[in-house]
Amino acid sequence: MSTNPPHHFTAPGPATALVVAAGSGVRLGAVRAGSPVPKALVEVGGRPLVAHAVAGLLDAGVTDVVVAVPAEHRDAFAAVLPAEVALVPGGATRTGSVRNALARCADGAGPVLVHDAARPFTPAAVVARVLAALAAGARAVVPVLPVVDTTVEVDGDRVVAEVARAALRRVQTPQGFDRATLVAAYAAVTDQQVFTDDASVVRALGVPVHTVPGDELAAKITVPHDLVLAERHAVAR
Ligand SMILES: Nc1ccn([C@@H]2O[C@H](COP(=O)(O)OP(=O)(O)OP(=O)(O)O)[C@@H](O)[C@H]2O)c(=O)n1
Numbered sequence: 196m197s198t199n200p201p202h203h204f205t206a207p208g209p210a211t212a213l214v215v216a217a218g219s220g221v222r223l224g225a226v227r228a229g230s231p232v233p234k235a236l237v238e239v240g241g242r243p244l245v246a247h248a249v250a251g252l253l254d255a256g257v258t259d260v261v262v263a264v265p266a267e268h269r270d271a272f273a274a275v276l277p278a279e280v281a282l283v284p285g286g287a288t289r290t291g292s293v294r295n296a297l298a299r300c301a302d303g304a305g306p307v308l309v310h311d312a313a314r315p316f317t318p319a320a321v322v323a324r325v326l327a328a329l330a331a332g333a334r335a336v337v338p339v340l341p342v343v344d345t346t347v348e349v350d351g352d353r354v355v356a357e358v359a360r361a362a363l364r365r366v367q368t369p370q371g372f373d374r375a376t377l378v379a380a381y382a383a384v385t386d387q388q389v390f391t392d393d394a395s396v397v398r399a400l401g402v403p404v405h406t407v408p409g410d411e412l413a414a415k416i417t418v419p420h421d422l423v424l425a426e427r428h429a430v431a432r
């Protein structure tokens with residue numbers, strides 16, 4: 196099903212990817228009056244974000260994919276994804292969506308990657324780096340990039356402090372986990388606790404989280420300008 200170019204990376208064994216695609220895309224303006232389109236079904240380069248994201252994972256050697264989707268749009272997602280991909284209903288939060296997808300594959304084999312459908316052009320090399328770190332013994336791995344702007348703390352519209360940025364990193368997905376570790380971490384938290392990613396859930400259990408280099412091409416589609424950049428990339432590649 197993939198139209199991506201051939202790659203040179205292969206997962207060393209079975210690996211499951213959970214793709215969270217149940218968000219609505221409020222910041223993108225994806226929910227329009229009378230015509231609600233979930234963000235993951237918004238097209239770039241003539242193909243929905245979720246289809247790009249899933250194809251990228253399969254091209255990178257992932258063997259099983261579970262996608263969390265808005266329940267009311269299940270058929271629309273099934274129509275644009277390969278038949279072997281499992282679909283589960285998303286949750287009210289990203290954490291809830293990951294929990295639902297994880298429940299579907301808790302007994303599987305190999306590591307688990309958790310990926311945003313909103314990161315459609317994540318290079319296979321990033322997936323390979325995450326899988327390699329897990330194969331080398333890490334229980335939790337995140338791709339990261341440095342912070343490139345001056346970063347400040349504010350009180351309202353007033354700057355109250357500069358934040359030293361040398362040790363700060365922007366965290367991307369896919370985030371990779373030893374399967375039992377991720378299952379145990381999700382069993383130990385509730386959906387009422389606020390987590391912005393899965394490494395935070397695992398760190399709440401005291402598990403160390405390792406980093407590997409991310410990639411600007413793995414950028415998340417969040418606001419309308421991100422879609423403009425992604426469209427340019429889709430045309431150029
Ligand atoms: N209840 C939710 C919320 C988010 N996500 C997924 O989590 C990823 C990252 O979330 P984000 O970029 O915030 O997407 P949205 O929630 O759609 O965006 P917004 O906050 O602007 O509505 C996305 O792939 C999104 O589909 C999800 O599966 N279930």
Ligand SMILES: C[C@](O)(CO)[C@H](O)COP(=O)(O)O
Nearest residue numbers: 289311366367368391392415
């Ligand atoms: C999971 C994530 O993409 C890692 O950077 C990010 O935390 C998602 O944040 P969002 O505000 O839910 O888009």
